[in-house]
Amino acid sequence: MAVRSAGQGILAEENKEKREEIIGLLTKAYWMEIETVMSYVANSVNPDGVRAQEIVESLSEDVQEELGHAQQFAQRIKELYGVVPGSLEFQAEQSYLQPPEQQTDIVHVIKGVIEAETGAIEHYTRIIEATDGVDWVTQDMVIEILHDEEGHRRLFEGFLREYEAEGLA
Ligand SMILES: [Fe+2]
Ligand SMILES: [Fe+2]
Numbered sequence: 001m002a003v004r005s006a007g008q009g010i011l012a013e014e015n016k017e018k019r020e021e022i023i024g025l026l027t028k029a030y031w032m033e034i035e036t037v038m039s040y041v042a043n044s045v046n047p048d049g050v051r052a053q054e055i056v057e058s059l060s061e062d063v064q065e066e067l068g069h070a071q072q073f074a075q076r077i078k079e080l081y082g083v084v085p086g087s088l089e090f091q092a093e094q095s096y097l098q099p100p101e102q103q104t105d106i107v108h109v110i111k112g113v114i115e116a117e118t119g120a121i122e123h124y125t126r127i128i129e130a131t132d133g134v135d136w137v138t139q140d141m142v143i144e145i146l147h148d149e150e151g152h153r154r155l156f157e158g159f160l161r162e163y164e165a166e167g168l169a
Contacts, residue, residue: 010080010135018134023082025127026073026138031090032123033070036116037063039097043112048103055106055159059113062152069145076138107169110160117153121146 010019044059074084096115100108124146131139163169 010131010138015134019080019082022127022131022135022138023077023080025123025130026077026080027082027085029120029123029127029142030070030073030077030084032093032120033066033073034090035092035094036066036120037070039094039112039116040066042099043097043109046099046103047106047109049106052104052106055109058155059109065148065152069148072141072145076141080135080138107160107163110156110163110169113156114153114160117149117156120149121153124149 009015010022040059040063044056044063047056077084094112094116097109097112124142127142128139128146131142160169
């Protein structure tokens with residue numbers, strides 16, 4: 001007996017095109033998380049100085065969280081009948097999170113993190129819109145991840161505010 005296919009919803013045969021669109025969006029999200037892991041590993045180790053400690057600790061914790069996001073995106077790509085891409089397809093985009101000239105330049109790191117989180121927030125909002133009414137499970141998952149990214153951005157905005165108040169940013 002043939003396996004019964006999903007009668008409706010995002011796994012249905014007639015939703016193939018929509019599914020492919022969502023897989024494309026999820027794949028971009030997956031790469032964004034992977035690159036963020038790389039950037040946060042580097043920026044949680046490189047900074048020098050007493051003032052860097054808070055940033056360094058916060059970014060080391062975020063590495064695990066962003067890695068978890070990458071795994072969630074990968075899992076969802078699979079569930080939608082997609083294939084998680086191999087490393088050769090990776091293309092770096094985070095020019096703003098490269099190591100600064102001076103490793104005491106914490107403001108550079110803080111601004112880079114805010115930029116990365118803002119990019120994630122924008123892209124995940126796009127996924128939430130694209131899945132509305134057609135793929136509730138992806139939408140629900142991405143809403144939760146969006147919540148994490150908003151928390152990250154808010155935390156680093158707070159760090160930046162402190163530097164601005166002291167005339168250092
Ligand atoms: Fe993330
Ligand atoms: Fe984040």
